[in-house]
Amino acid sequence: MKVKDCMSKKVVSVKRSTTLSQLIKTFQKHNFHTLPVVEEDNRLVGVINFEDILKVFRPYSVELSTMLNAVPFLEMEFKEEDFLAADISSEMGILVVVDDIMNAGFASIDPEADINQARTEMKVHNTHRLAVVEGAKLVGMISLFDIILTVFKERGVIQ
Amino acid sequence: MTILSLGFILLAALLAGKLIRRLKVPVVTAYLLLGIIVGPSVLNLVSEDILGSSGMISNIVLGLIAFTIGQNFALERFRKIGKPVLWISIFEASGAWLLVTLIFWLILRQPFYIALLFGAISSATAPAATMMVVREYKAKGSFTDTLLGIVAIDDAWCLIIFALSFSVAKALFAHISSNIFLFKAVFHSLSEIAGAFILGGILALVLAYLSRFVTTPSDLLIYTLGFIFLNTGLALYLNFSVLLANMFMAAILVNVHKVSFKFFETLRTVDSPLYLLFFVLAGANLEIGLLKGLGLLGLVYVAFRALGKIGGAYLGGAIAQVPVRMKNYMGLALLPQAGVALGVALIAKTQFPEIGGMIFTTIVATTVIYEIIGPICTRISLSKAGEI
Numbered sequence: 437m438k439v440k441d442c443m444s445k446k447v448v449s450v451k452r453s454t455t456l457s458q459l460i461k462t463f464q465k466h467n468f469h470t471l472p473v474v475e476e477d478n479r480l481v482g483v484i485n486f487e488d489i490l491k492v493f494r495p496y497s498v499e500l501s502t503m504l505n506a507v508p509f510l511e512m513e514f515k516e517e518d519f520l521a522a523d524i525s526s527e528m529g530i531l532v533v534v535d536d537i538m539n540a541g542f543a544s545i546d547p548e549a550d551i552n553q554a555r556t557e558m559k560v561h562n563t564h565r566l567a568v569v570e571g572a573k574l575v576g577m578i579s580l581f582d583i584i585l586t587v588f589k590e591r592g593v594i595q
Numbered sequence: 596m597t598i599l600s601l602g603f604i605l606l607a608a609l610l611a612g613k614l615i616r617r618l619k620v621p622v623v624t625a626y627l628l629l630g631i632i633v634g635p636s637v638l639n640l641v642s643e644d645i646l647g648s649s650g651m652i653s654n655i656v657l658g659l660i661a662f663t664i665g666q667n668f669a670l671e672r673f674r675k676i677g678k679p680v681l682w683i684s685i686f687e688a689s690g691a692w693l694l695v696t697l698i699f700w701l702i703l704r705q706p707f708y709i710a711l712l713f714g715a716i717s718s719a720t721a722p723a724a725t726m727m728v729v730r731e732y733k734a735k736g737s738f739t740d741t742l743l744g745i746v747a748i749d750d751a752w753c754l755i756i757f758a759l760s761f762s763v764a765k766a767l768f769a770h771i772s773s774n775i776f777l778f779k780a781v782f783h784s785l786s787e788i789a790g791a792f793i794l795g796g797i798l799a800l801v802l803a804y805l806s807r808f809v810t811t812p813s814d815l816l817i818y819t820l821g822f823i824f825l826n827t828g829l830a831l832y833l834n835f836s837v838l839l840a841n842m843f844m845a846a847i848l849v850n851v852h853k854v855s856f857k858f859f860e861t862l863r864t865v866d867s868p869l870y871l872l873f874f875v876l877a878g879a880n881l882e883i884g885l886l887k888g889l890g891l892l893g894l895v896y897v898a899f900r901a902l903g904k905i906g907g908a909y910l911g912g913a914i915a916q917v918p919v920r921m922k923n924y925m926g927l928a929l930l931p932q933a934g935v936a937l938g939v940a941l942i943a944k945t946q947f948p949e950i951g952g953m954i955f956t957t958i959v960a961t962t963v964i965y966e967i968i969g970p971i972c973t974r975i976s977l978s979k980a981g982e983i
């Protein structure tokens with residue numbers, strides 16, 4: 437079975453310019469852990485997990501944080517941001533946009549790929565949801581639940 | 596005894612790290628001091644087997660460090676890095692390198708290959724200590740951003756500078772001690788560098804190509820570690836630079852593989868205990884007896900490394916046309932020295948047993964000094980820059 441046979445074609449996505457408060461509401465409304473980030477022409481440019489929201493408590497830009505990510509020993513000193521104790525201003529909701537906190541490096545899958553490959557990619561990248569990309573355009577999302585659902589339907593476990 | 600020592604080191608270091616964090620000192624310093632205390636110079640609690648494997652552990656850890664740092668060489672990231680970060684980091688790293696080398700050679704009358712090694716080690720900084728100050732004082736602004744960018748890229752320059760200097764130092768040492776023709780020695784040194792690039796490049800392509808067969812997170816970790824060990828082992832066997840081979844493997848990988856971040860992320864699950872062990876062993880390798888004779892050497896190193904960084908940062912800032920405050924105070928903010936300097940000093944110790952102890956002991960002692968005065972200087976410069 438191919439990815440295109442079990443992916444969700446109706447995709448909830450966000451833009452680079454989506455504000456933090458809009459993003460949080462989207463997560464709240466749709467209950468997804470991962471959302472794709474697309475340009476106006478539906479070109480996939482990143483993905484964002486709800487955990488990425490914690491990046492807003494970092495005192496430096498996303499570019500800098502990517503560079504510092506490559507520095508050895510820093511992880512030993514600084515684990516997670518203590519967001520429970522952080523100063524948060526209400527303006528943050530409109531000042532921070534998805535572009536500041538999204539992951540520009542992400543795993544994706546071709547709609548023609550086998551679902552076994554999709555499952556493997558999910559395991560290797562430690563995620564339950566992958567963007568389905570044709571060319572550079574986002575054409576769907578496939579989750580572990582989509583795969584389970586398709587397999588169970590096929591075997592007659594559910595109608 | 597070896598396993599008991601290992602268990603003791605891991606738990607004692609964890610505790611020491613927790614305690615020292617209250618004093619706002621980086622945990623690396625705690626590991627280092629613990630190593631000195633439990634090492635043969637003081638309490639002698641570390642088994643000889645573990646001490647004897649310091650060389651192997653440091654090669655593995657430095658392979659990991661070089662590979663991790665190499666991911667910053669993604670072309671796309673490099674384009675975004677910005678002129679101030681690029682110019683200041685290149686000049687402050689090479690400023691310390693050149694000044695320390697020249698002073699050790701011309702004023703302290705050390706052999707050129709020793710001076711070159713000291714110079715190369717002096718180019719490193721300590722991102723963790725810098726970051727700690729930035730966070731503690733909630734520094735914000737363009738000076739802070741540039742500073743963090745510099746410390747993020749600076750250790751990469753240090754590894755490159757050290758790899759080149761190390762290879763030239765080995766050639767010069769061979770020329771002096773075995774009367775090998777200088778031309779031949781230089782050729783060896785060039786082949787060591789070129790070989791590292793070729794080896795790292797080939798293995799990166801193989802790693803990227805075969806990664807399609809990796810199907811689980813545990814496979815991914817084994818696969819990535821396997822390639823780093825293979826690269827490190829082959830580099831050692833073929834007498835190529837371990838640092839350059841691993842850094843180049845990562846640099847090629849990030850530019851040819853779309854989802855290369857997974858290789859670096861998986862390493863995070865295992866690197867902490869290895870780094871910890873590495874720093875404790877670095878401390879344990881300190882020969883306290885040598886400290887007595889190193890006063891002048893240490894003092895000159897501390898002073899001229901600082902001058903090299905301050906002067907270099909000023910020049911780099913002038914070229915990048917940064918604001919006056921950034922030009923004047925950036926070097927002062929870059930004085931902390933820690934992990935990478937110790938790592939490369941340990942390589943020097945292993946390669947040059949006769950003089951390596953002296954180099955390593957000087958670097959450990961000056962690291963402790965810099966970890967104390969460095970953060971104070973960083974705080975002063977952030978304050979002068981008006982960002983705290």
